[in-house]
Amino acid sequence: MRNAYISTLYDLAKADKRILALVADNGAIVYDQFCRDFPEQFLNFGISEANMISVAAGLASCGKIPFAYTISNFITMRPFEQVRNDVCLQRMNVKLVGIGAGFIYSNLGPTHHSVEDIALMRSLPEMIIFSPADPLEARKATFAAAGHFGPVYIRLSAGGTPDIYTEDYDFRVGCAVTLRKGRDVSIVATGGIIYEVLKAVEKLEDLGVSVRLINMHTIKPIDKETILRAAFETKAILTVEEHTIYGGLGSAVSEVVLEEAKIPICFKRLGLKGVFPSGYGSYNEMKEINGLSKEDIIRESKTLIEDKKSLK
Amino acid sequence: MKAKPIDLEKKAEELRKVVFKTICLSGGGHIAGSLSIIEILEVLYNGILRISPKEPMASERDRFILSKGHAGVSLYAILADCGFFPKEELDRFGKAGSILGGHPDMHKVPGIEASTGSLGHGFCFGTGIALAGKLDKKDFRVFVLLGDGECQEGSIWETAMFAPQHKLDNLVAIIDYNKIQALDRLDKIVSLEPLAAKWTAFGWEVKEVDGHNVTQLQEVLGCVPFVKGKPSLIIAHTIKGKGISFMENVAIWHYRMPNHEELKIACKDLNLEDLQDEP
Numbered sequence: 274m275r276n277a278y279i280s281t282l283y284d285l286a287k288a289d290k291r292i293l294a295l296v297a298d299n300g301a302i303v304y305d306q307f308c309r310d311f312p313e314q315f316l317n318f319g320i321s322e323a324n325m326i327s328v329a330a331g332l333a334s335c336g337k338i339p340f341a342y343t344i345s346n347f348i349t350m351r352p353f354e355q356v357r358n359d360v361c362l363q364r365m366n367v368k369l370v371g372i373g374a375g376f377i378y379s380n381l382g383p384t385h386h387s388v389e390d391i392a393l394m395r396s397l398p399e400m401i402i403f404s405p406a407d408p409l410e411a412r413k414a415t416f417a418a419a420g421h422f423g424p425v426y427i428r429l430s431a432g433g434t435p436d437i438y439t440e441d442y443d444f445r446v447g448c449a450v451t452l453r454k455g456r457d458v459s460i461v462a463t464g465g466i467i468y469e470v471l472k473a474v475e476k477l478e479d480l481g482v483s484v485r486l487i488n489m490h491t492i493k494p495i496d497k498e499t500i501l502r503a504a505f506e507t508k509a510i511l512t513v514e515e516h517t518i519y520g521g522l523g524s525a526v527s528e529v530v531l532e533e534a535k536i537p538i539c540f541k542r543l544g545l546k547g548v549f550p551s552g553y554g555s556y557n558e559m560k561e562i563n564g565l566s567k568e569d570i571i572r573e574s575k576t577l578i579e580d581k582k583s584l585k
Numbered sequence: 586m587k588a589k590p591i592d593l594e595k596k597a598e599e600l601r602k603v604v605f606k607t608i609c610l611s612g613g614g615h616i617a618g619s620l621s622i623i624e625i626l627e628v629l630y631n632g633i634l635r636i637s638p639k640e641p642m643a644s645e646r647d648r649f650i651l652s653k654g655h656a657g658v659s660l661y662a663i664l665a666d667c668g669f670f671p672k673e674e675l676d677r678f679g680k681a682g683s684i685l686g687g688h689p690d691m692h693k694v695p696g697i698e699a700s701t702g703s704l705g706h707g708f709c710f711g712t713g714i715a716l717a718g719k720l721d722k723k724d725f726r727v728f729v730l731l732g733d734g735e736c737q738e739g740s741i742w743e744t745a746m747f748a749p750q751h752k753l754d755n756l757v758a759i760i761d762y763n764k765i766q767a768l769d770r771l772d773k774i775v776s777l778e779p780l781a782a783k784w785t786a787f788g789w790e791v792k793e794v795d796g797h798n799v800t801q802l803q804e805v806l807g808c809v810p811f812v813k814g815k816p817s818l819i820i821a822h823t824i825k826g827k828g829i830s831f832m833e834n835v836a837i838w839h840y841r842m843p844n845h846e847e848l849k850i851a852c853k854d855l856n857l858e859d860l861q862d863e864p
Contacts, residue, residue, distance in 0.1 A: 313720065316716075318743075318747065319746075319747075321740075321743035321746070321747065323705070323709070323739065323740040323743055324709050324712075324740055324743035324744050324747055326709075327706055327708075327709030327710045327712075327713060327740065327744075328709050328710070328712050328713035328716060328744070328747070329713060330710050330713060331699075331709070331710040331711060331712060331713020331714040331715075331716070331717065332713040332714075332716060332717045332720075333713075334698075334699075334710070334713070334714060334717075335644075335713075335714055335717030335718070335721070336717070337717055337720070354703060354706075355706060355709075355740070358700070358702070358703050358706055359699075359706055359709075359710055362700055363691060363692070363699065363700050364692070
C-alpha cells in the first residue's frame with residue numbers, strides 16, 4: 274500500500290506542480306525517485322509533526338496541495354490540534370497520510386499501533402477519511418484525495434499488503450464496495466484487515482453460511498445506503514476494524530443503523546474493547562492476541578446468526 | 586508612503602482608546618495584551634505592509650498574522666482604521682451576529698490572514714506562507730506577531746529551526762516581549778532568557794527595539810530582511826497594559842475587566858470620555 278501511495282503521488286506531482294510531498298523523517302528510500310525527479314516538491318520537516326501540519330496549512334493557503342505523510346499516530350494524534358485549527362477550521366486543502374494503521378508495526382509496541390486515528394479524524398468537521406483495503410484501492414484513494422478540495426485523511430497499512438481486488442473498478446468517494454453478496458450476515462470492514470476477513474468469509478461459505486462482505490473504504494462520509502440495505506436484507510451486521518470499537522467504523526455503522534433503520538437487528542463490533550493493543554510478534558500473531566483473527570471473525574459471525582433467530 | 590512618527594504616535598493614542606472602548610463595551614477581552622502591541626500594528630499598517638483594503642486577497646500582498654490571537658481587538662481596530670471593514674462593526678464586537686469575536690476568524694473578517702487563538706499555530710502557518718512564496722518565486726513578505734508567553738510552546742521552536750533551514754528571509758517574526766503571561770512574570774514561570782541568543786543560535790538575525798517607539802519600529806521594520814537568506818526576528822520590548830496606570834506590568838490584567846472605579850481612572854489615563862461600566 275505504501276509503494277502504491279508513493280507511486281501515485283509521483284504521478285500526481287508530475288502532472289501538477291501544486292502537489293507537494295511532506296514527510297517527517299519518515300518514508301526512507303521509497304521517496305528516492307520522487308526526491309530525484311521533483312526536489313522542489315519534496316519537503317522533509319524532520320521530527321516536527323506540529324510544524325509540518327501548520328506549515329502545510331500555510332502552504333495550502335497559497336494554493337499548494339500538500340500531502341503530509343508519516344506514521345498514522347504521528348499524523349493524526351500528535352498534531353491533532355494543528356489538524357483541527359489550522360487545517361479543518363480554516364478549511365485548507367491539506368491531505369494527511371498515515372502509514373502503518375492498526376497493528377501493522379506489530380512488535381514495535383502500542384506506541385506505534387494506530388487504533389484511535391479513525392475516531393480522532395471522524396470527530397473533525399470538513400475531514401474526509403479513506404481507508405483502503407489494498408494497493409489498488411490506495412492508489413484510487415490517493416487520486417480521489419487530490420481531486421477533493423479540502424482536508425482528507427488516508428489511512429494506510431504498510432508495504433506488502435495483499436491484493437483484494439483482481440481487477441480495476443470504479444472507486445467512488447462515500448460508496449462502499451460489496452465484495453461478497455450474501456443474506457445470512459453482513460460483515461462491514463475497512464482497511465488492511467479485510468484480507469483476514471476474506472479468509473474468514475471463505476471458511477464460512479465452505480460451512481454453508483452466506484456472508485455479505487462490505488468494504489467501507491470511505492469512513493467519512495459513510496455510505497448509509499449500503500449499511501441500511503445490509504440491515505434490512507440480512508438483519509445481522511458484524512463490523513471488523515483494526516481500531517478501538519469506540520468512535521471508529523463500528524460506531525459509525527451503528528449510528529446509521531440505530532438512527533435510520535428503525536428495525537431490530539443483531540449487531541456486533543469487533544475491534545479493541547477499551548484496551549491498548551497487547552503483545553509482540555508478527556502481524557498475524559498480533560491479530561490473534563487482540564481478537565481479530567480469522568477464527569474470531571468466524572465465531573462472531575456464527576453467534577450473530579444464532580442470535581438472529583430470537584429476533585421478532 | 587511612510588507616515589511621520591509624530592502622526593503615528595497620535596494615531597496610536599487614538600487606537601488605544603478604540604481598543605479599550607471596544608473591549609469594555611462588549612464586556613470581555615484581553616485589554617493588557619492588546620495595548621502592548623498598538624505601536625507595532627500602527628507602524629506595520631502605515632507604510633510597511635504592502636496591502637490594500639480594495640484588494641485584500643491580492644496574491645502578491647504582504648501577510649500579517651497575529652499569532653497571539655487573543656489581542657485580536659487591536660488588529661480589528663487597525664484593520665477598521667485602514668478601511669478593511671466599517672468602523673461601526675467594532676461596536677458589535679463579541680456580540681451575536683458580529684464578524685468580530687475574541688479571536689480573529691479568517692473566514693469572517695476581511696484582512697485577517699489566519700484564524701488564530703490557540704497559541705503556537707500562527708507562526709508555523711505564516712512560515713508555510715513564506716515557504717510558498719519562495720517556491721513560487723514571489724516577493725511578498727510574511728510578518729508574524731508572537732506573544733512572549735506563546736514562545737513557551739514547542740511548535741514555536743519547531744518552526745524556529747525550520748525557517749532558517751529553508752532560508753526564509755521573507756519571514757519576519759516580532760515578539761511582543763512584555764514579559765508577563767496570564768498568571769505571572771515569565772521569568773517566574775518559564776523564562777525565555779537569553780531570548781536573543783536563543784534565536785540567533787537557531788539561525789535568525791535578531792534586532793531589539795522599544796516596542797512603543799514608532800521611530801525605532803519604523804527603522805527596524807523598514808530594513809527587513811536584516812540579512813539576505815535569513816529570517817528576521819524583532820524582539821519588541823513592550824509594556825503589558827501600556828497607557829493605563831494601574832494596569833501596566835501587572836499580571837492580573839491579562840484577562841480581568843476593570844470595575845467602576847478602575848474604569849474611571851483608565852478613561853482619565855487614556856484621555857477618554859467616561860464609559861458606562863455596564864454594556
